[in-house]
Amino acid sequence: MTDDIQRIRRFNRAVTSEVGALDTSFLGLGRPLGSARVLNAIGHGQQEVGAIRTYLGLDSGLMSRLLRGLETEGLITTGPSPDDSRRRIAQLTEAGRAAFAEYERLSNDQARAILARHPRPKDILDAMDLIATALGQDRIEIIEIDPREPEAIHCLTQYYEELERRFATGFDVNLSRDPEATDMIRPRGVFLLAMSDALPIGCVGLKGGGGPVAEIKRLWVSPAARGLKLATRLMTRAEDTARGLGIDTLRLDTNSALPEAAALYRKSGWREIDRFNDDPYPDMFFEKTL
Amino acid sequence: MTDDIQRIRRFNRAVTSEVGALDTSFLGLGRPLGSARVLNAIGHGQQEVGAIRTYLGLDSGLMSRLLRGLETEGLITTGPSPDDSRRRIAQLTEAGRAAFAEYERLSNDQARAILARHPRPKDILDAMDLIATALGQDRIEIIEIDPREPEAIHCLTQYYEELERRFATGFDVNLSRDPEATDMIRPRGVFLLAMSDALPIGCVGLKGGGGPVAEIKRLWVSPAARGLKLATRLMTRAEDTARGLGIDTLRLDTNSALPEAAALYRKSGWREIDRFNDDPYPDMFFEKTL
DNA sequence: TCATTTATCTGACTTAAGTCAGATAAAACT
DNA sequence: AGTTTTATCTGACTTAAGTCAGATAAATGA
Numbered sequence A, B: 001m002t003d004d005i006q007r008i009r010r011f012n013r014a015v016t017s018e019v020g021a022l023d024t025s026f027l028g029l030g031r032p033l034g035s036a037r038v039l040n041a042i043g044h045g046q047q048e049v050g051a052i053r054t055y056l057g058l059d060s061g062l063m064s065r066l067l068r069g070l071e072t073e074g075l076i077t078t079g080p081s082p083d084d085s086r087r088r089i090a091q092l093t094e095a096g097r098a099a100f101a102e103y104e105r106l107s108n109d110q111a112r113a114i115l116a117r118h119p120r121p122k123d124i125l126d127a128m129d130l131i132a133t134a135l136g137q138d139r140i141e142i143i144e145i146d147p148r149e150p151e152a153i154h155c156l157t158q159y160y161e162e163l164e165r166r167f168a169t170g171f172d173v174n175l176s177r178d179p180e181a182t183d184m185i186r187p188r189g190v191f192l193l194a195m196s197d198a199l200p201i202g203c204v205g206l207k208g209g210g211g212p213v214a215e216i217k218r219l220w221v222s223p224a225a226r227g228l229k230l231a232t233r234l235m236t237r238a239e240d241t242a243r244g245l246g247i248d249t250l251r252l253d254t255n256s257a258l259p260e261a262a263a264l265y266r267k268s269g270w271r272e273i274d275r276f277n278d279d280p281y282p283d284m285f286f287e288k289t290l
Numbered sequence C: 001t002c003a004t005t006t007a008t009c010t011g012a013c014t015t016a017a018g019t020c021a022g023a024t025a026a027a028a029c030t
Numbered sequence D: 001a002g003t004t005t006t007a008t009c010t011g012a013c014t015t016a017a018g019t020c021a022g023a024t025a026a027a028t029g030a
Helices: A002-018 A020-029 A033-043 A049-056 A060-072 A094-116 A121-135 A150-166 A230-244 A259-267 B002-018 B020-029 B033-043 B049-056 B060-072 B094-116 B121-135 B150-166 B230-244 B259-267
Strands: A076-081 A084-092 A141-144 A190-196 A199-208 A213-221 A249-254 A271-273 A284-289 B076-081 B084-092 B141-144 B190-196 B199-208 B213-221 B249-254 B271-273 B284-289
Touching: A002 B094, A002 B121, A002 B199, A020 A033, A020 A094, A033 A049, A033 A060, A033 A084, A033 A094, A049 A060, A049 A084, A060 A076, A084 A094, A094 A121, A094 B002, A121 A199, A121 B002, A121 B121, A141 A230, A150 A190, A150 A199, A150 A213, A190 A230, A199 A230, A199 B002, A213 A230, A230 A259, A249 A259, A259 A284, B020 B033, B020 B094, B033 B049, B033 B060, B033 B084, B033 B094, B049 B060, B049 B084, B060 B076, B084 B094, B094 B121, B121 B199, B141 B230, B150 B190, B150 B199, B150 B213, B190 B230, B199 B230, B213 B230, B230 B259, B249 B259, B259 B284
Parallel strands: A213 A249, B213 B249
Antiparallel strands: A076 A084, A141 A190, A190 A199, A199 A213, A249 A284, A271 A284, B076 B084, B141 B190, B190 B199, B199 B213, B249 B284, B271 B284
16 A cells, blocks of 8 residues: 555656656746746637636736736737626737747647657557546536537547447447437437546437437446446436436447446346347347436 | 647646646645755655755755755754765754655645545556656666565566466466575576666566576566566666676576567577476476577 | 726735856865 | 865845735626
8 A cells, every 4th residue: 555655656756757847848938937828828718817817826916917928028919808898808919829839839749759759659548548537537527519529429439449349249330220410419319428628538329309218329438437437427417318308218228248337227227128129239228217 | 649649738737737736735834845845855865965956956056055944944954975075965853854754744645545536546556657657768777686675576476466367277376486585696696676766667587506507587577667678678687697697598488378478588589498397387498598 | 876896907025946156175186 | 286176055146926905997786
């Protein structure tokens, strides 16, 4: 146990000296860290002065001075917010966009360098996802999204890859009954993503047909997020949404090669029923009355 | 690829806000970060003022002033180094040890908290080891050590566990020909550890008997360090040491359940020979003339 | 309408951190 | 022995960061 703590502290040392170097590398462009942080916040789309101030945890006086500094450097312009002219909004000028792009390039180069000098970049990325998800586990949010958006496709692709690995026969989505995207968009259904600071780490689809019966599809949680009860959160949210859409019966199919899925369904009020479709992959079928 | 970079940058955000909070938590004890860092360096056994200065990257003037500050606080004493009185060495006073213990407690609590709030602490630790090893891959050192030391046992235990997992029959070290520790200590042999910032990540034993023939035993590299050519480095160093001990022939045994090991031996000048012992586990035997 | 609240700004501070040019004394070199 | 190098210290700076008490102007509420 003490040994474990040593391992964590070694990790802390490693990242503060390496990742922390990113923070200070911002100094490489000759601008104090405070100004650089404000400039980057604006570049990343934060417009409201107050929002930036809270985000960066700055005193109002300091914030004001940093903004004045960036203004005289010609990197930003500020003006009153149209809906409340006490508030001010900041925007990058042409020169500001150029400076911001420099910072982006620096960050990206540093990230690329980490990947390039390691023989197993995939393992590194997975480990980073696991740690970042663990550190941010209290800030995981569930959002509704169009299943054709890239974030959704990111999850679905990984879901299909996992089925390919875990089914003895492999998995080809073209042989499966791939739901129409519009069946998983309101008002017929919904597609939910679990997001951890901009990274999608889980999904579930509610596929409706306009009637009182709908199907749960594509429940998946990233390996980085397993154990955090995310599948339960996604299912609960999907069921709540279904109720709101006037649905009273939910069905789903699954495969006995995914025992943790069946266990979850059994534990949360689903009961096994007879086969209700001719999809070649599933061998277990469940139903739940809402 | 762009996506990968986003994942790394998300990781950077997560650790700078969480691990960076550790840095600033040091401020919680009311001492400026600079003084706290010096105090902790001394607490961790760094005595030489110059060494601390290089380690923390401080200007000599600043360093001097920080030391004076800690001295007037009554936390350290400084004096000339016995072997070169230009240099100075710093030591904690009783009060200094108490203050240092407070910082240790803070760091340990923070580490413990990370483990406690995650359902899969082992995965988190493995991921942290992988990333810390990757970030510090240029600072991996190979050291000689007594195989009965805890760092060596840490590696050997993991080695045995891996054999237990990978051999169809499992692995019981008591049934194997476990070498005498003294056969792996100079002048008969040597035991080598690969260290990444205080974490042992690989080992190899050179087991000699005083004569010109010796055996390579217990070659193992932590999953966190695979792909970094560490096995090759360990073997090269072991062979070099063997030459220095007047050994001209090396032998080893291995098992075909570890194909990557046999591949390494073949690639680096070993040739397969007939069985030379009656250990129940190995089924392949190699020899190399130095 | 008038007092109150809210968002930001300004000026006058403090503290931490870092830089740089000597000063000093011991060690190393010739 | 005398010069040079090395390790540390001191004093006189600069810069970044942060604090705090008002000032100002727009929005809100009674």
